[in-house]
Amino acid sequence: MSKPSDLVQGTLDLLLLKILALEPLNGYAVSLRLKQVSGDVLQVSDGSLYPALHKLEQEGWITAEWKPTENNRRAKFYSLTRLGKKHLERESANWSRLSAAISNVVKLKEA
Amino acid sequence: MRPNHWSYTLPLRLRSLFRRNRVEQDLSEELQYHLDQKTQEYAAAGLTLDEARRKARREFGGVELAKDNCRDARRVSYIQDFLQDLGFGLRLLRTSPAFALVAILTLALGIGANTAIFSVIHGVLLQPLPFPKQDQLMMLWEKDRSGARSNTSWATFMDWNRLNHSFTGIAAVSFWSPTFIGTRDAETLNGFRASSTLFDLMGVKFVQGRNFLPSEDVRGNNFVVILSYGFWQRRFGGDSAVVGKSVQLGSRSYAVVGVLPADFPSVLSFDPRRPADIYTPLAYDATLPYACRDCRHLRAFARLREGVPATQAEAEMNQISANLFREYPTEYSASGVILTPLKDYLVGDVKTALWVLLGSVGFVLLIACVNVANLLLAWAARRQREVALRAALGAHRTRMVRQFVTESLLLSLLGGGFGLILAWSGVVLLQRVRLANLPRLQNVHIDAWTFAFTFGICLLTGLAFGLLPAFRAAKLDLNESLKESGKTTAGRERHRLRSALVFADVALALLLLTGAGLMMKSFVRLLEVNPGFDSSHTLTLTLALWGPKSQDAPAVAFFDQVLQKVQALPGVQSAGIVSQLPLGGNLDMYGVHVEGKTLPNPEEDPSADRYSITTGYLRAMRVPLLRGREFDQRDVATSPWVALVNESMARRFWPGEDPIGKRFRMGDTKGPWRTVVGVAGDVLHRGLDAPHTLQVYLPNTQFTDSLVILAVRTSNDPAALAASVRSEIAALDPQVPISAIATMDEVVSASVENQRFGALLFLLFGAIALLLTAVGIYGVISYGVAQRTHEIGIRLALGAGRQQVLGMIIGEAMRPALLGAALGLCAAFGLTRLLTRLLYNVKPTDPPIFAGVLLLLIGVALLASYIPARRATRVDPMVALRYE
Helix, strand or coil: CCCCCCCCCCHHHHHHHHHHHHCCEEHHHHHHHHHHHHCCCCCCCHHHHHHHHHHHHHHCCEEEEEEECCCCCEEEEEEECHHHHHHHHHHHHHHHHHHHHHHHHHHCCCC | CCHHHHHHHHHHHHHHHHCHHHHHHHHHHHHHHHHHHHHHHHHHCCCCHHHHHHHHHHHHCCHHHHHHHHHHHCCCHHHHHHHHHHHHHHHHHHHCHHHHHHHHHHHHHHHHHHHHHHHHHHHHHHCCCCCCCHHHEEEEEEECCCCCEECECHHHHHHHHHHCCCEEEEEEEEEECCEEECCCCEEECCEEEECCCHHHHHCCCCCEECCCCHHHCCCCCCCEEEECHHHHHHHHCCCCCCCCCEEEECCEEEEEEEECCCCCCCCCCCCCCCCCCEEEECCCCCCCHHHCCCCCCEEEEEEECCCCCHHHHHHHHHHHHHHHHHHCCCCCCCCCEEEEEHHHHHHHHHHHHHHHHHHHHHHHHHHHHHHHHHHHHHHHHHCHHHHHHHHHCCCCHHHHHHHHHHHHHHHHHHHHHHHHHHHHHHHHHHHHHCCCCCCCHHHCCCCHHHHHHHHHHHHHHHHHHHHHHHHHHHCCCHHHHHHCCCCCCCCHHHHHHHHHHHHHHHHHHHHHHHHHHHHHHHHHHHHHCCCCCCCCCEEEEEEECCHHHHCHHHHHHHHHHHHHHHHCCCCEEEEEEECCCCCCCCCCEEEEEECCCCCCCHHHCCEEEEEEECCCHHHHHCCCEEEECCCCCCCCCCCCCEEEEEHHHHHHHCCCCCCCCCEEEECCCCCCCEEEEEEECCCCCCCCCCCCCCEEEEECCCCCCCEEEEEEEECCCHHHHHHHHHHHHHHHCCCCCEEEEEEHHHHHHHHCHHHHHHHHHHHHHHHHHHHHHHHHHHHHHHHHHHHCHHHHHHHHHCCCCHHHHHHHHHHHHHHHHHHHHHHHHHHHHHHHHHHHHHCCCCCCCCHHHHHHHHHHHHHHHHHHHHHHHHHHHCCCHHHHHHCC
16 A cells, blocks of 8 residues: 555645645645655555545545636646634644654754 | 415326326426427527527536436426336335345244244233223232232232221232032132222223122122123133123132223233132132131232322331231231332233343344344445446436345335234144243234334334445446446445344344243253152142031032042052142242241241142152151041151251151141151142242041142053043032142143243344254355356366465354454353353353354354355356356
8 A cells, every 4th residue: 555654644635625725725735746846755555645635635625626627627626614714723733833842853952 | 385385286296296297298298398499499590490509509508307306306206216216126126036035934934023022022011901000000919028029918908908098998808719600510610809999090990890898798698799890701612691690619609890991901810710719709808717817828909099109008008017916916927018010010021031022033133233244345336337337327326225225125114014914823723732832912912003113123224224234336437337347346434334244143143042042941940840749640639628518517428429539540550639829820838847946936936838639649649758648548537647747848847867756737827736757759839930838738538629720640641641530520520610620740841931031032033043043044145156257257267276265265154244243242141141140050151161152153154154165165266257
């Protein structure tokens, strides 16, 4: 199974929610944006992107709509739901707390 | 999931489930869009279109895998997979109908038998009585000198009521058999006199009318009745205006004040076949001769006060009883009371038997599971290629286990469905044919509880017999199976597993068959018991006189007329009248006080069954007269009082002496002496398995009853005689109700019907177990032989004799069978003691039964393995070597 093993569990969800919070995007656009914002640090294969998106959809955090793209093809656009916004706020707060705590630990000088 | 989720997710789930094609299409389109964009991107970067497409694909990873993971995200994949597995399973079953049939039938037998017994246990034992706070309801008994429970008397009952603080009330009842005078006929009813508090105590809600008033529980004001629901329906057609109407009972008219609800159980009836029809107030007072302190004929019911435990109530009542014993030392034989929860009293007798039956039927189900597991193993082995192929194509192991478990659940549910039909027929049969005399039988239904139970055991059995083959199949070695080369020698492990199944089958079957054997032997022993009379060619029926005719002298005269008419009928050899029939369910006992042998406290003198008889009775029943004379014309109301005693009584009071001419009193210590004129043989009164009792026969001229049984011995078919006897009696007086027409053989048979029922069920379960075991062993061995055809061919080709092959195959079957038999014997040795209470004159470790069952099972195992083994010896080495 191709799970993004180098991503902390749940981090991918957070990233996707954050990206979609900015504007509704289709899957391909999400993959571009993901690469763009994280550089090559976060490796998410295209194959694992879609199951993650579908999972978020099934959780009710994002919703999908078929819309024409600029080049006039049908694509599935995802956008955040009200529930998803709340979840994102909660998770971002958690993430900040967690990462702050971890970086504090990491910065500890050995005695 | 939180409710606000639903608005988003429920439509998605439903869409995933019911618009599956659309969803799949969307998924493909979405991924395709991604791939196309990527391809464009790379093409724009300068790759050829082909290279770009390949690179896009490569980066994406497995498209199908991604799709699968997306499907998993839908959260309905379990349901979809299940439905898919189910469909697949059904198709598979259709391709192997023989396998499916055997498996489903096996399970139907196992599950059906369990369901039937469970529904009986649920209805009889588990369901609460329809009374509020039924746990507070108790039966209250006096304790006699032997520590047994005994009825109480009115005087004691009044004292108990006055002195206790533990109960909200105590109510008492006595038997009452009024004659109902209908417009066309008369009928003897089964009724009770009940103190006015009884129905309040039980918390009965009347369908119509009300309970008795305290003012009606007084002599002279007591001509009111409450009808049972059944009697109200039967005789009044459920008349909604019946309250206030009058009912003619004997020569008196009674006003109906209430009707009991339909579910009022036959709590008070001592014959579950005939629930009580009618109730009237007890209305005793101290002046009545049968209200005395040692006139023990009342049954007492009590309800514990809120928060008072039964033990505390018993302690208080014991104290009260001790005080009464001190106060009236010659009117009690012992001090103390016995408190029995009402429900235990009602069903206590059949409790052990029913639980033992459930246990044994559980073993039947286990055997069924073992067999089906074996069938599934064989089936799974036949599907090795399919399984291997699916595994090679990337099916997950869990997914394959799920597939197999779904299939076994499908089997068990199909089996359960048929089992339910079996159970339903069984219960209907039980109620219609009344195979057993079970209390609360009308309460037994195939209901939601039964469904839940059946569904539960279906799931359990499905898992029990399905998991093992599933794990085995999923674990299989791909290379071996795809090559199909693993057939020359059967895997050692597989062989061990099959041996284990034979072992389990035989052990379980031995256990069950031992139980069946013991129960059958016990029942046969019971039937061999000599009851002390000859039940063949004898017709019995009950007559009830009422009104002026029920007075002593007219009754005796009427009975004489009846006997004269009946004796004149063709084929009749002798006829007589008796006040209670042996094995007929009556318990009419009187204390006997023998001259010179009375104890200081006459209450401690023993009691004897009392039969008032006419001259012909002993001859009609062929009860032997051992000494002295029978009653004859000399013995009239005014002549000296005489009696016959049975052998037991003669031996007890006059050992080594001639009892003839000895005297005793009955019941009353001040009554007239009765002189013994003869000794009759012992008759079993309470049951074929009961000990002999003391018995006294009196001429009906000197102790007259109005409710009697007529016994007629004929040289022809006794049942055919019933119509003419009936018409002779009707010719004398059409208003005399006749009931309980039965041959004496039927009476005896009815007295052992519960034992017969138990023995029959055990026999049935044992037979099923034996059949399943035989089929199981046969299946295991023939499958093993089929799998090893190749190996056997080689052996034969290399010069092994056919006898050797035969011995080898049978030996391999018999080793686990013998081990199983050994374990089964040990288990049976330990478990059959649970049957002790159900066995008559058979030890739970009866050696002949154990040996017989062992031999039977070994024989069956030999036969079941011999047939496939013989087939193995007929293998043609050339064919076998080519066989795949």
